Amino acid sequence: MSAPAAERDTAGVFSPGRARIAARTLRSDRWWLSPLLTVLGLSAFVVYATVRSFVRSAYWVADYHYLTPFYSPCLSDSCVPGSSHFGTPFPELPMWIPLGFVVLPFLLGFRLTCYYYRKAYYRSFWQSPPACAVAEPHRGYTGETRLPLILQNAHRYFFYVALIVTVINTYDAITAFHGKDGGFGFGLGNVILVVNVILLWAYTVSCHSCRHATGGRLKHFSAHPVRYWMWTQVTRLNTRHMMFAWITLGTLVLTDFYIMLVASNTISDLRFVG
Numbered sequence: 001m002s003a004p005a006a007e008r009d010t011a012g013v014f015s016p017g018r019a020r021i022a023a024r025t026l027r028s029d030r031w032w033l034s035p036l037l038t039v040l041g042l043s044a045f046v047v048y049a050t051v052r053s054f055v056r057s058a059y060w061v062a063d064y065h066y067l068t069p070f071y072s073p074c075l076s077d078s079c080v081p082g083s084s085h086f087g088t089p090f091p092e093l094p095m096w097i098p099l100g101f102v103v104l105p106f107l108l109g110f111r112l113t114c115y116y117y118r119k120a121y122y123r124s125f126w127q128s129p130p131a132c133a134v135a136e137p138h139r140g141y142t143g144e145t146r147l148p149l150i151l152q153n154a155h156r157y158f159f160y161v162a163l164i165v166t167v168i169n170t171y172d173a174i175t176a177f178h179g180k181d182g183g184f185g186f187g188l189g190n191v192i193l194v195v196n197v198i199l200l201w202a203y204t205v206s207c208h209s210c211r212h213a214t215g216g217r218l219k220h221f222s223a224h225p226v227r228y229w230m231w232t233q234v235t236r237l238n239t240r241h242m243m244f245a246w247i248t249l250g251t252l253v254l255t256d257f258y259i260m261l262v263a264s265n266t267i268s269d270l271r272f273v274g
């Protein structure tokens with residue numbers, strides 16, 4: 001939020017106690033590269049995910065029971081036969097409602113309020129600040145103390161919903177071991193689905209809220225050896241949370257793209273069994 005006009009020259013990096021430097025930064029390295037790549041990467045994912053979520057085609061491979069994560073769970077009469085693993089409690093939906101509408105808002109909320117993504121888009125899109133020792137364009141700073149950013153505190157609740165969605169994705173990956181003539185089958189699509197779901201688990205479990213849920217508010221780790229062990233494992237994963245955040249954006253797109261190609265008969269699934 002901007003300071004009143006009268007305070008413009010005395011707020012933020014122009015505060016009286018700050019060094020009087022006219023240049024926005026004295027850094028001579030390519031400090032802008034990281035925020036630029038972040039903008040490009042996140043924008044590309046948002047555009048792809050939005051288009052695919054609304055397009056309503058090539059999201060289910062009936063022969064092998066491959067279902068893209070962008071449409072899971074598919075819970076309405078608009079879903080193609082076979083793709084609704086949990087029934088169709090909702091009627092036909094108008095085209096402006098994505099078929100994955102039940103969980104997509106929660107997944108969006110989970111990623112938007114993620115501690116890593118917050119850092120990423122605050123720095124890259126909002127430039128607050130764009131990099132260390134680079135002055136931000138904003139004069140004032142209220143952090144996450146008022147609307148709308150105070151809603152970032154809801155992250156822990158999105159985490160619990162994300163856990164359920166990851167269980168559903170796991171179920172989808174298991175039921176996809178299906179042969180063309182029924183029974184067990186196994187192809188390249190299964191490898192992609194399973195790798196994707198493993199990495200989704202890594203991203204979800206490495207969440208800072210998960211770390212707090214497993215080991216937070218304990219006064220004596222020695223009195224809670226199981227929770228301490230869980231907290232230790234989550235902490236290890238947590239150090240790689242940024243990596244999982246980016247990798248899972250890639251694997252979600254790869255999984256959806258591969259299923260789209262097979263479902264549209266653009267390519268055939270590479271089958272190992274069945």
Ligand code: FES
Nearest residue numbers: 114115116207208
């Ligand atoms: Fe990133 Fe929770 S998912 S901190």
